[in-house]
Amino acid sequence: MKLLQDYPVVIELPVQWGDQDALGHVNNVVFFRWWESSRIAYAERVDLLGEGRSGRFGTVLASMTCDFRKQLAYPDTVLIGARIGRVGNSSIHIEHRLVSRRQEATAADAVSVMVSFDFENQTSCPISSNVRAAIRSLERDRPIEGLAGC
Amino acid sequence: MKLLQDYPVVIELPVQWGDQDALGHVNNVVFFRWWESSRIAYAERVDLLGEGRSGRFGTVLASMTCDFRKQLAYPDTVLIGARIGRVGNSSIHIEHRLVSRRQEATAADAVSVMVSFDFENQTSCPISSNVRAAIRSLERDRPIEGLAGC
Amino acid sequence: MKLLQDYPVVIELPVQWGDQDALGHVNNVVFFRWWESSRIAYAERVDLLGEGRSGRFGTVLASMTCDFRKQLAYPDTVLIGARIGRVGNSSIHIEHRLVSRRQEATAADAVSVMVSFDFENQTSCPISSNVRAAIRSLERDRPIEGLAGC
Amino acid sequence: MKLLQDYPVVIELPVQWGDQDALGHVNNVVFFRWWESSRIAYAERVDLLGEGRSGRFGTVLASMTCDFRKQLAYPDTVLIGARIGRVGNSSIHIEHRLVSRRQEATAADAVSVMVSFDFENQTSCPISSNVRAAIRSLERDRPIEGLAGC
Numbered sequence: 050m051k052l053l054q055d056y057p058v059v060i061e062l063p064v065q066w067g068d069q070d071a072l073g074h075v076n077n078v079v080f081f082r083w084w085e086s087s088r089i090a091y092a093e094r095v096d097l098l099g100e101g102r103s104g105r106f107g108t109v110l111a112s113m114t115c116d117f118r119k120q121l122a123y124p125d126t127v128l129i130g131a132r133i134g135r136v137g138n139s140s141i142h143i144e145h146r147l148v149s150r151r152q153e154a155t156a157a158d159a160v161s162v163m164v165s166f167d168f169e170n171q172t173s174c175p176i177s178s179n180v181r182a183a184i185r186s187l188e189r190d191r192p193i194e195g196l197a198g199c
Numbered sequence: 200m201k202l203l204q205d206y207p208v209v210i211e212l213p214v215q216w217g218d219q220d221a222l223g224h225v226n227n228v229v230f231f232r233w234w235e236s237s238r239i240a241y242a243e244r245v246d247l248l249g250e251g252r253s254g255r256f257g258t259v260l261a262s263m264t265c266d267f268r269k270q271l272a273y274p275d276t277v278l279i280g281a282r283i284g285r286v287g288n289s290s291i292h293i294e295h296r297l298v299s300r301r302q303e304a305t306a307a308d309a310v311s312v313m314v315s316f317d318f319e320n321q322t323s324c325p326i327s328s329n330v331r332a333a334i335r336s337l338e339r340d341r342p343i344e345g346l347a348g349c
Numbered sequence: 350m351k352l353l354q355d356y357p358v359v360i361e362l363p364v365q366w367g368d369q370d371a372l373g374h375v376n377n378v379v380f381f382r383w384w385e386s387s388r389i390a391y392a393e394r395v396d397l398l399g400e401g402r403s404g405r406f407g408t409v410l411a412s413m414t415c416d417f418r419k420q421l422a423y424p425d426t427v428l429i430g431a432r433i434g435r436v437g438n439s440s441i442h443i444e445h446r447l448v449s450r451r452q453e454a455t456a457a458d459a460v461s462v463m464v465s466f467d468f469e470n471q472t473s474c475p476i477s478s479n480v481r482a483a484i485r486s487l488e489r490d491r492p493i494e495g496l497a498g499c
Numbered sequence: 500m501k502l503l504q505d506y507p508v509v510i511e512l513p514v515q516w517g518d519q520d521a522l523g524h525v526n527n528v529v530f531f532r533w534w535e536s537s538r539i540a541y542a543e544r545v546d547l548l549g550e551g552r553s554g555r556f557g558t559v560l561a562s563m564t565c566d567f568r569k570q571l572a573y574p575d576t577v578l579i580g581a582r583i584g585r586v587g588n589s590s591i592h593i594e595h596r597l598v599s600r601r602q603e604a605t606a607a608d609a610v611s612v613m614v615s616f617d618f619e620n621q622t623s624c625p626i627s628s629n630v631r632a633a634i635r636s637l638e639r640d641r642p643i644e645g646l647a648g649c
Contacts, residue, residue: 062363066389067228067382069221071273076217077560081531082367089366110527112566117559123221213512214538217532227410231381235516260377264417267409367526371519371573378517423521 054132058091064125075121088161091131095183105169112162119156126150136195139173206280210239214275225271238311241281245333255319261313269306276300286345289323356430358391364425375421388392388461395483405469406443426450428455436495439473506580508541514575525571541581545633555619565609575601586645589623
């Protein structure tokens with residue numbers, strides 16, 4: 050789909066009836082569940098999540114920004130694309146786009162900022178070169194801020 | 200409150216606006232989040248949960264039954280009572296009642312069946328005498344099926 | 350799929366990472382969102398829902414029963430089947446079965462009891478002959494309690 | 500509480516066990532349910548929501564930004580403050596702060612941007628003078644960008 054052509058990782062999820070709130074639209078909170086699923090789908094592709102709950106190193110969600118563009122309703126299916134916007138020393142910006150199949154339009158855009166974290170020392174730590182290489186491979190020739198020199 | 204006088208563990212929770220669905224009432228799924236919170240509040244009082252994720256022994260939810268009696272809406276506050284209905288060899292029935300402060304009425308009743316479980320051997324195991332004693336102490340003189348002989 | 354061969358309405362839903370709780374399994378509450386989606390998928394096929402929020406007649410969820418058989422985890426996809434168990438004068442029992450693709454096993458069974466309701470008079474009302482006929486047509490030759498004489 | 504002294508509308512909500520995800524912390528999505536509850540609590544105080552589902556005028560959520568500062572776990576109680584950050588011609592920025600009682604610390608900050616909307620013409624419309632006056636009254640002498648000249 051053209052709206053998602055720059056997004057190398059796309060997931061597809063159904064709108065459930067119960068995702069709707071008292072105004073008859075998909076509740077805003079549901080979008081954040083979807084961003085999370087998109088973020089994890091991307092992270093799995095570049096081995097970003099670390100060793101999970103028991104490990105010393107991992108990645109934490111530092112911030113989220115979301116712009117709502119269209120209201121959604123049941124029934125529908127959404128496509129959620131993820132791509133890297135920027136790679137810092139210890140942070141990664143994942144850009145998400147949510148497209149409604151029914152409306153054939155972008156319903157929302159979002160950014161997740163994730164930070165590589167050392168749980169033992171409770172401090173941020175550099176994004177590994179393995180993760181950088183995996184991102185470069187996945188994103189092909191799209192230029193990404195902060196990834197050039199790696 | 201009289202509607203909950205036989206329930207030794209009562210928690211109080213607010214209805215949030217977003218708990219409502221497209222029909223303008225609190226969605227049925229929210230009730231199950233509340234039953235879970237009630238179940239855990241009771242379990243904490245009688246040390247029923249075991250050692251959690253890392254332990255060998257724990258308690259699993261085997262079944263849930265819920266009768267819906269009234270529709271709820273925002274704003275409201277709900278009280279959820281829990282009491283033991285029956286204690287078997289390896290299972291415990293927790294009876295829940297949900298009361299709406301605004302309606303001063305029971306909005307739903309439910310039963311959680313929990314089973315004591317040995318995760319290493321993947322089999323149910325007997326409810327410990329400590330848990331039985333804690334239940335008897337918490338429930339005072341209310342007769343409980345299966346608890347007499349302990 | 351053989352486990353669902355008697356269920357005329359089957360939906361397929363992904364497990365999302367965030368469906369998991371602190372024990373590392375899909376939280377029990379998520380199952381009830383899925384039962385709801387299954388219930389609505391069935392209801393749409395037999396025109397059971399009525400005119401929705403603004404109408405005089407509709408269908409309300411009177412009770413839910415759920416037996417949990419397997420724990421689920423991300424990633425997985427679930428199939429949820431729905432069929433009619435019983436049709437009363439004003440109530441319909443929908444039986445649900447949830448199958449994990451990864452485990453190729455039934456993870457839970459449930460029953461939703463729905464009641465046809467007259468919101469103006471705040472009383473239950475008979476299941477219409479249209480709905481009965483639609484159920485008979487959808488369920489083919491499977492015998493259903495309470496549907497014979499319609 | 501000092502952390503919330505500039506926030507004229509504060510709500511208090513319990514952390515439920517089921518709010519936690521597989522990493523053992525309150526899942527990020529739950530924060531957005533809480534921001535919504537905070538947003539609505541503020542909006543009710545200044546009559547911002549309009550006539551709801553059936554009305555011509557209302558307010559829509561245009562964007563959300565959230566900075567996560569601390570991880571939360573069950574049991575805890577959170578306080579969520581809301582205050583106005585900025586009032587534009589048709590938009591209002593509500594700033595939220597979430598404080599953990601257990602940690603006595605700010606766990607997250609967020610901004611909701613709401614836009615006054617004319618559903619009939621599908622276009623944004625000016626914030627009414629009534630809403631502006633109600634905000635000025637609620638926020639007392641705190642200077643607010645965009646509110647001076649109203």
